[in-house]
Amino acid sequence: MSQWKQIQQLEIRLLEQVDYLYDDNFPMDIRQGLASWIESQDWDTAVNDESMAGVLFTNLLTQLERVRSQEQNFLQRHNMKIIQQQLQLKYATNPAVMARVISTCLREERRILSSACMQEQGPLEKSLQNSVAFERQKNMDNRVGIIRGSVQLMDQAVKYIEDMQDDFDFRYKTLQSRESTDRNSDVMKQEVTRLQEMLNRLDFKRKEILSKMDVVIKEIDDLMTSQLNPELQDWKRRQQIAAIGGPLLTGLEQLQSWFTLTAQSLFQIKRQLDKLGELVVKVTYESDPIPLQKPQMEERVKYLIYHLIKSSFVVEKQPCMPTHPQKPLIIKTGVQFTTKVRLLVKLPEVDYQLKVKTTFDKDLPPGRVSRQFFILTNNTKVMDIEDYSNGCLSVEFRHLQLKEKKYINGTKGNEGLLSVTEELHSLSFEACFTVQGLTIDLETCSLPLVVISNVSQLPGGWASVMWYNLLTDEPRNLAFFGNPPRASWSQLSEVLSWQFSTFAGRGLNKEQLTMLGEKLFGQHASCSDYQVSWSKFSKENIPGKPFSFWMWLDSILELIKKHLLPVWNENYIMGFVSKEMERALLKDKEPGTFLLRFSESHLGGITFTWVEHGDNGEVKFNSVEPYTKNRLSALPFADIIRDYKVISDGVVPENPLKFLYPDIPKDEAFGRLYNSQPSKVHPYIPSTLIPISEMRSNASTTPRSCQSPEPPMTPGEFDMLNEHLCFDIDTMSSPYSE
Known part of the structure; x- marks a missing residue:
């Protein structure tokens, strides 16, 4: 399907x-x-x-x-x-x-x-869904809309006051122009009375509009504090989770709309206050409320505009190498990376170009890291208006590149206790502009970065990126790995499943996650709330193995992505089953039933085990030497399953694999994934690469090391192979027990 x-x-x-x-x-x-x-x-x-x-x-x-x-x-x-x-x-x-x-x-x-x-969503995804609840967004839309409506009505009120004042001003000047002898007449007295009534009405309207402005300004202040800023922080948190494979980041356009509409309301109030100031120049009087209240209100509006625009300067796309788009926040020296910043507020006309400057490790305390870097390429660009952003400014840096600073006498000075992939860095963005008399300094920074100098450090760097963004929402805690917190297994398992869905197309089910938990904690550990240390996850070797849990898991991800994707996405690989569980699952199955699991002794290896039943009822399990990326580069894994043969004491080779666990006929399971056979009209005799295992009589009791060379074939075995098939000697493998 x-x-x-x-x-x-x-x-x-x-x-x-x-x-x-x-x-x-x-x-x-x-x-x-x-x-x-x-x-x-x-x-x-x-x-x-x-x-x-x-x-x-x-x-x-x-x-x-x-x-x-x-x-x-x-x-x-x-x-x-x-x-x-x-x-x-x-x-x-x-x-x-x-x-x-x-x-x-x-x-x-x-x-x-x-x-x-999955039977249920993980805690992270649940919290993210709650944080972007439809009702909350609807409430925000309504509130912003009400504020915009109130500000529009105030525009009409200011215009009404202006018209009323013009009328008053005309009548007052007309009265002044009359002869002094007429000023004591009844008509004049009536006109003076009318002017006093008009002035009282004007005073009332001025106080009314200032009161309404005060209410709206307080409403905007509360909106920014209680809803808009939390929504922005929520978006930034979701950006962290999306960066490590979580749900797709959405909501930036909605945020942009809220920020822009709020800014438009504030700018409109500022213009209304400016207009009231102009009216005072023409008409003022004792106890005029505008000179008394306007200065304080202007300062509050300017303060809100300043902080709204400053907070709207965000990193839309975190730094990322185009060669590794699914692993952001890891930068390799000498390799170009991209990043993008945006201003969420659509500004009134700015009378000059808005330049953004990037700085690496700005204001980093001395001695904080053992390595220091600088941006080798041009680090300043001008923000442009993007059509799809509804007129908002943004700038994308596409060709940034880092270079490590040289040190005198070849010494780096401070050598910390942290490894290269635990040192965190940041990329800062700065700009300054003036709008409607306000000078605003903009500054934001990326999430913490890991800088590597060799691609072999990529897995360790990605582990650091995952751990940081999983466990903290602080934007710039560069000392995080000085004392990294623990993660609960419920949190970590969800993120690990995301890695498989991101890099391999299908996440892990509950059973596979349980198997991984047992791999990490032991079979008898209760995994649900078990706390995992950073060291146990990424630094300490698995008992009896020369690699850590994460290095083992990352090598499996690479193997799936490059060589096993079709088989993995068909859900045919059980994956993380232990040898003990494997035997328990297979012992009562039909002979030739096999399952696929990842090697526990090799980095990036997959093996299959099949069950046999002896004449005396004895159950025998055979596991083939793991196939790694080098061997899978020569032959697709589905073809290996189809063509696999076993030679046993001179017996004609046969394929022992009959049913994929639990009982799916092999060809029914893998038939769609087999490579097509060579064309029969081809002028050459077709040859087929066939994976071979040589089964010696003592193979079941004396496992051979996967590093040891295979013994030479007997002349009889060679003649038999030469007679029945063509194969590539490089594809031969041996049954063994891991």
């Missing part, structure tokens, strides 16, 4: 999450109409390959035109034509952006499908 068909069968709660993925950047109409074609393309690779992205973009437009030409509904054909035109305008000059958008949508679909397979 295609991914899109699975999506359509989800419950409404999850379909609402899917709905967030699609907008003008990638309309759902395209996803629906080209579902099969879209899922068959390699969008992940195209993200970093401009030429491939260009080909896919052209092909997508061709596919869309084909579907449009076959559409019978006139309105639908019209809509698809509009979509085609929008895509051409948006992505023609940068098709890699389109590839990134589609890649992200497909990945998030897989994550949502993965969460649907």
Whole structure:
């Protein structure tokens, strides 16, 4: 079943999450109409390959035109034509952006499908869903709308006062222009009385508008303090979680709308106060409320504008190397990385270009880190208005690059206790501009970064990024790993499952997470609230092994991503079962029943174990030497399952693998994944790579080391192989017990 068909069968709660993925950047109409074609393309690779992205973009437009030409509904054909035109305008000059958008949508679909397979959501995802509750957003929309309505009404009130004052001013000046002999007449007395009444009315209206302004200003102040700032902090927290594989980050456009509407209200109030100041110049009197209240109100409005705009300066995209788009916040020296900042407030006209400067490790205390870096490339760019951002300013730095500072005599000076991947750094962004008489200094910073100098440090760096963003919402706690807190297994297991859904297309189910918990804590540990230390997760070696838990798990992720993806996504790999559990599962099964699990003794290895029954009722288990990335590069894993043979004491080789656990016939399970056979019309005699195991009579009692060389074949064995099959000697392996 295609991914899109699975999506359509989800419950409404999850379909609402899917709905967030699609907008003008990638309309759902395209996803629906080209579902099969879209899922068959390699969008992940195209993200970093401009030429491939260009080909896919052209092909997508061709596919869309084909579907449009076959559409019978006139309105639908019209809509698809509009979509085609929008895509051409948006992505023609940068098709890699389109590839990134589609890649992200497909990945998030897989994550949502993965969460649907779990019996319940993890604590992090639950808290995130609660934090973006629809009712809360609706309340915020209503409140911002009420404020905007009140400010608009005040505009009308100020205009009414201006008209009333003009009338008063005209009558007053007319009265003054009359002859002095007429001033004691009854008509004059009536006019003076009317002017006094008008002045009283004007005074009342001035006090009324100032009172209303005071109420609205207090309402905006409370809105910013109690709702807008918490919503921004919530978005930043969700950005942290999205960075480590959690739910897709949404809500920036909504935040932008709230910030902009609030700023527009404040700027409008400022103009209204300016207008009242102009009215005072023309007409004032004793106990005039405007000179008494206006200065204080202006200061409050300026203060709110200043802090609203300062807080709206955010990092929209955290620093990330294009070569590793799913592992942000890790920067390798000498490799370009990208980042993007945005101002969430749509400003009135700014009379000069707004330049943003980036600084690495700004104001970092001396001796805080053992390595220091500087930005090698241009670190200043001008903010531009993006069409899709409704006029808000943003700037993307696409070619930043770090270089380590040289030290005198080759010494780095302070050598801390932290490893390279535990040292945290930050990237700061600064700008300054003046708007409507206000000078505003903008500054924000990225989440803490890990800087590596070798790609081998990437797994350790990613462990640090995950741990930090899982356990703290502080934006710049660079001393975090001086005393890192523990994580509960319920938190950590959810994040680990996200890694599999992000990098391998399918997350971990409850049973697999339980197996991982036992791997980390021992079989008898209660995993639910078990506290995991940073050292146990990433630094200490697994007992009896030369690698840590995270290095073992990360190597499995790499193996799945590069060599096992089709088999993994079919849910055929049990994965994390121990040897003891494996035997308990297989002992009562039909001979030839096998299961697939990841090696516990090798980094990045997968093995299969099958069960046999002797004539005397004895149950025998055979485990093949783990297949690692080097061996899987030569032959797809599904073909290995299909063609696997065992040689035993001169007996004709046979495939012992019959049923995938629990009882699925092998070809029924893997048939769709087999490579097609060579064409029969090919002029050459076809050859087939066949994985071979040599089963000696003492193999069951004397396991051979996976590093030891295989003994030479006997002449009889060689003749038999030469007669029955062609194979590549590099694919031979041995049964053994891990």
